[in-house]
Amino acid sequence: MSIINHSTSPDLPPPVTEVGVIGWMRHNLFSSPLNFALTLVGAYLIFTFFIPAFDWAIWSANFTGKDQSACTGGGACWVFIADRLNFFVYGFFPDAEYWRVNIVFILLAALLIPQFIEAFPYKMWLGWALLVGLPIVSYFLLIGGSFGIVHVETEKWGGIMLTLVLSFVGIVAALPIGIVLALGRRSNMPVIRGICIGFIELWRGVPLISVLFMASVMLPLFLPEGLNFNKLLRALIGIVMFQSAYMAEVIRGGLQAIPKGQYEAADALGLGYWKSMGLIILPQALKLVIPGIVNTFIALFKDTTLVLIIGLLDILASVQASIIDPAWSDVATEGYVFAAFVFWIFCFGMSRYSQALERKLHTGHKR
Amino acid sequence: MSEIQAQPQNGTAVNGSPAIEMIDVHKWYGEFHVLKDINLNVSSGERIVICGPSGSGKSTLIRCINRLEEHQRGQIIVDGVELTSDLKHIEQIRREVGMCFQHFNLFPHLTILENLALAPIWVRKVPRAEAEDTAMQYLERVKIPEQAAKYPGQLSGGQQQRVAIARSLCMNPKIMLFDEPTSALDPEMIKEVLDVMIELADTGMTMLCVTHEMGFAKTVANRVIFMDGGEIIEENEPNEFFDNPQHDRTKLFLSQILAH
Ligand SMILES: Nc1ncnc2c1ncn2[C@@H]1O[C@H](COP(=O)(O)OP(=O)(O)OP(=O)(O)O)[C@@H](O)[C@H]1O
Ligand SMILES: [Mg+2]
Numbered sequence: 001m002s003i004i005n006h007s008t009s010p011d012l013p014p015p016v017t018e019v020g021v022i023g024w025m026r027h028n029l030f031s032s033p034l035n036f037a038l039t040l041v042g043a044y045l046i047f048t049f050f051i052p053a054f055d056w057a058i059w060s061a062n063f064t065g066k067d068q069s070a071c072t073g074g075g076a077c078w079v080f081i082a083d084r085l086n087f088f089v090y091g092f093f094p095d096a097e098y099w100r101v102n103i104v105f106i107l108l109a110a111l112l113i114p115q116f117i118e119a120f121p122y123k124m125w126l127g128w129a130l131l132v133g134l135p136i137v138s139y140f141l142l143i144g145g146s147f148g149i150v151h152v153e154t155e156k157w158g159g160i161m162l163t164l165v166l167s168f169v170g171i172v173a174a175l176p177i178g179i180v181l182a183l184g185r186r187s188n189m190p191v192i193r194g195i196c197i198g199f200i201e202l203w204r205g206v207p208l209i210s211v212l213f214m215a216s217v218m219l220p221l222f223l224p225e226g227l228n229f230n231k232l233l234r235a236l237i238g239i240v241m242f243q244s245a246y247m248a249e250v251i252r253g254g255l256q257a258i259p260k261g262q263y264e265a266a267d268a269l270g271l272g273y274w275k276s277m278g279l280i281i282l283p284q285a286l287k288l289v290i291p292g293i294v295n296t297f298i299a300l301f302k303d304t305t306l307v308l309i310i311g312l313l314d315i316l317a318s319v320q321a322s323i324i325d326p327a328w329s330d331v332a333t334e335g336y337v338f339a340a341f342v343f344w345i346f347c348f349g350m351s352r353y354s355q356a357l358e359r360k361l362h363t364g365h366k367r
Numbered sequence: 368m369s370e371i372q373a374q375p376q377n378g379t380a381v382n383g384s385p386a387i388e389m390i391d392v393h394k395w396y397g398e399f400h401v402l403k404d405i406n407l408n409v410s411s412g413e414r415i416v417i418c419g420p421s422g423s424g425k426s427t428l429i430r431c432i433n434r435l436e437e438h439q440r441g442q443i444i445v446d447g448v449e450l451t452s453d454l455k456h457i458e459q460i461r462r463e464v465g466m467c468f469q470h471f472n473l474f475p476h477l478t479i480l481e482n483l484a485l486a487p488i489w490v491r492k493v494p495r496a497e498a499e500d501t502a503m504q505y506l507e508r509v510k511i512p513e514q515a516a517k518y519p520g521q522l523s524g525g526q527q528q529r530v531a532i533a534r535s536l537c538m539n540p541k542i543m544l545f546d547e548p549t550s551a552l553d554p555e556m557i558k559e560v561l562d563v564m565i566e567l568a569d570t571g572m573t574m575l576c577v578t579h580e581m582g583f584a585k586t587v588a589n590r591v592i593f594m595d596g597g598e599i600i601e602e603n604e605p606n607e608f609f610d611n612p613q614h615d616r617t618k619l620f621l622s623q624i625l626a627h
Contacts, residue, residue, distance in 0.1 A: 264435055265472035269486040269538060270461035279485060284476050361476070 091158015178247025254285030419594035465535030525556025
């Protein structure tokens with residue numbers, strides 16, 4: 001016996017409990033007892049923490065004015081940040097030379113932003129300009145002393161500018177050194193492997209803070225009299241060595257995840273070691289570990305604050321130096337929130353970029 | 368086992384000059400003696416099928432020919448060049464010897480066309496445009512030119528294996544090695560790969576093929592080699608080999624694979 005339904009069923013609207021605000025709330029906020037409890041906790045947090053925080057930061061805050069007397073709202077005194085902004089951005093870089101730092105900032109932004117835009121042409125070339133061209137141009141612009149611009153000692157560098165210099169150089173140098181170390185650690189040649197393992201384990205085994213102390217306090221003791229090279233350079237070398245050891249281990253993880261068949265196929269085609277690494281293995285391995293690489297970059301970016309203990313004036317150190325200024329009282333929170341916000345912006349940007357990169361490089365393969 | 372249509376004449380295009388010579392070759396994996404006293408001469412244009420039970424050393428044997436594995440004793444001479452630890456010789460031989468693997472081993476981060484053109488561009492220094500032209504020709508020969516812009520992960524197994532064959536052919540090799548090229552494939556895809564291999568045999572390519580496709584062996588091979596326990600047990604022209612096996616182990620093996 002067969003049953004045939006000849007009438008066509010009309011499309012009925014879904015019940016109110018499924019759509020609109022009520023439906024959304026049912027599905028997302030009150031779908032289970034646990035969810036219900038979490039919703040209540042969330043609501044409690046919003047009322048006790050976020051609303052007062054919002055009130056402090058925006059509603060009752062003062063944004064304009066000249067000095068402490070403008071801060072009457074009882075909330076945050078952003079006037080302080082506005083007043084010291086130049087110091088937070090440029091450190092002690094001479095006012096008249098700000099334009100040089102600004103050019104570097106603009107170049108950095110101009111080369112970075114296209115990397116976020118899906119369809120932008122010449123991304124490859126812009127990428128190379130960013131990684132190779134920008135450091136060279138920035139070096140001459142910031143240091144000066146040539147091409148008719150005055151020399152600015154690195155002791156005067158500070159603030160966001162110094163933080164960016166430290167982290168950018170760190171990132172640009174740590175990645176290639178990390179790659180070389182990771183390849184060396186997997187080499188068939190015992191001497192090379194030994195050197196790489198030794199290097200990696202040495203730097204991973206000490207805290208960055210002691211590396212920086214060593215670089216700034218102990219290194220000069222070992223160097224011959226008179227040869228006293230730049231404090232910033234020493235800190236940079238310390239940071240790069242330290243972070244490249246971490247980077248090497250992240251990349252080694254990626255290399256290990258590549259199936260043996262890929263190495264064999266590359267060998268069988270006669271590609272040779274460097275071509276097979278450069279064209280076949282590393283592109284796949286690096287893609288696999290993008291989250292780990294960006295994680296290391298973010299850690300590096302935040303770790304640059306440690307240079308304050310050897311007397312370099314990065315963004316955090318310049319905030320600390322400013323909040324003890326007697327002209328301002330009780331502005332520590334504002335200063336630290338500002339510094340945290342600057343860090344968050346950059347780290348969030350890196351994180352988003354890595355997600356976009358992963359999506360773009362996904363070629364739908366399964367192993 | 369799949370049916371095979373194209374019918375090359377067994378025994379054509381063998382011109383006598385030696386392509387591969389293996390003389391008293393031994394190999395060990397640590398303590399394990401995996402290849403024992405292998406002697407094998409392959410003339411150019413010859414097509415050889417190697418079979419034998421699992422673990423008998425078939426893969427190891429053909430992987431020694433392009434030195435994916437190193438032998439410890441004896442001599443292997445490929446295309447007139449002896450395989451030693453000399454890297455130059457190894458790279459020279461690998462340029463002339465193509466290889467297809469059981470699991471295809473295409474490069475998943477490159478498109479099909481890039482997979483094919485990569486080695487000609489970087490190893491043979493062929494200009495990109497020319498390499499891509501050649502790549503398209505070979506894709507047409509293996510009947511999947513429309514897949515050129517896709518990535519390997521988007522292709523079926525049979526298509527991937529045909530791409531892998533085309534990738535090796537783009538290097539214009541003198542010798543092709545196949546290590547169980549159809550054993551990871553679903554039955555309906557085996558035939559499309561075998562057809563490509565038969566066509567390749569028709570062109571007079573020197574081929575060494577580890578496979579259990581007996582139909583393929585009968586149509587294409589000049590010689591079938593049976594291995595067991597790291598030794599070559601028996602070696603014969605295909606009809607004799609299947610109809611009239613000499614050694615007990617060969618008989619046992621044939622009865623086992625013909626049983627299903
Ligand atoms: N890298 C290795 N290290 C140690 N032993 C190995 C290694 N590779 C293979 N063997 C061993 O050597 C023997 C021969 O291996 P091989 O892969 O050549 O066999 P095969 O004839 O190709 O078998 P199959 O039909 O299963 O592919 C096997 O017993 C295997 O366990
Ligand atoms: Mg095998």
